[in-house]
Amino acid sequence: MSSDFEGYEQDFAVLTAEITGKIARVPRLPPDEKKQMVANVEKQLEEAKELLEQMDLEVREIPPQSRGMYNNRMRSYKQEMGKLETDFKRSRIAYSDEVRNELLGDDGNSSENQRAHLLDNTERLERSSRRLEAGYQIAVETEQIGQEMLENLSHDREKIQRARERLRETDANLGKSSRILTGMLRRIIQNRILLVILGIIVVITILMAITFSVRRH
Template identity: 85%
Template sequence: MSSDFETYEQDFGTLTADITNKIGRIPKLGGDEKKQMVVNVEKQFEEAKELMEQMDLEVREIPVQSRGMYNSRLKSYKQELEKLEKDFKRSRIAYSDEVRNDLLGDDGNSSESQRAHLLDNTERLERSSQRLEAGYQIAVETEQIGQEILENLHHDREKIQRSRDRLRETDANLGKSSRILTGMLRRIIQNRILMFVLGAIILFTIVLAIYFSVRRH
């Protein structure tokens, strides 16, 4: 199993060495020759990634007690490939002095003017980057403020909901108390009417008794 891993290692080493050599040659090329070299290197990167995948599969098949060493080697290969990709990106936009002179001409003033233009563009990019960073910071602060406002609104909503529930409970209690007081008032009125009727009956009875007593005499 480890022999397969070592075979992939050898192929990976040979391939990355060729990629490194071509990356160093790219800035010295121009036109179609450079484009062809870039395409070639891109294909080799694809092959290198496939080798990495094969090595990763091989490592997974290795017993756990022996896997640590192979994982370390695989990690170093991944880091090497990432570095090569970064170098490749830089080499694609880089030019050697000869190619730069061919593109810009041999005139020293033109070269100086081009260099000043590049510096000016660099400063503009830095200023734009600073503005973007400031804008991002403002956006983050605005998001934080918005989050705090939403949290405060959520708390206020909970308070309003609790107050509304208490008002509903109080209203229910008041309605119940009102019904009790209405019943008590009704009973009081009924008792007063009953007392008035009883008083009228008693008074009528006394008057009748006095009338018959006088009439007998």
């Protein structure tokens, strides 16, 4: 499973490097090329998001005791993704202002004010997005902790059940052993009684034989 995750990591690194280079080129391209480049970057950003989702699914399959390192790496990748989206938004704003100035012949003063206003709104949206992302991350970590607790409780329950089964088997074996020992003791006692009776019979027989012999003489 870790090999799949590392493969996604490599694809994500290559893709984000390409996106970064293209975002930097957007403001310097002619209008037609800029439009095509913007569409290309949007497509690659969607591909990067899909890679993050695949990586997130892979992390969920990792055993809880080994998941912490991968969660830290995922947080770093998500932060990088957020920065790319912010840079792309700013690049698109600059591109939109430039195209509008070329079409309308604006002197740039009102455009600069609008651009500043848009950038301010973009930063506000970005802060809200970061807060939402932080809330989502907390929810994911809480879910993971809950899953780990349920797994631990399940393991403890299985251990308790196995211990109870072993106790039942031990009790059954002890009961069986007790019955066997009791039977053995009974047989020993019976055998001893028989030996005593046989000894008495032998003694009486000998005494009778001696008495009979004395009388004959």
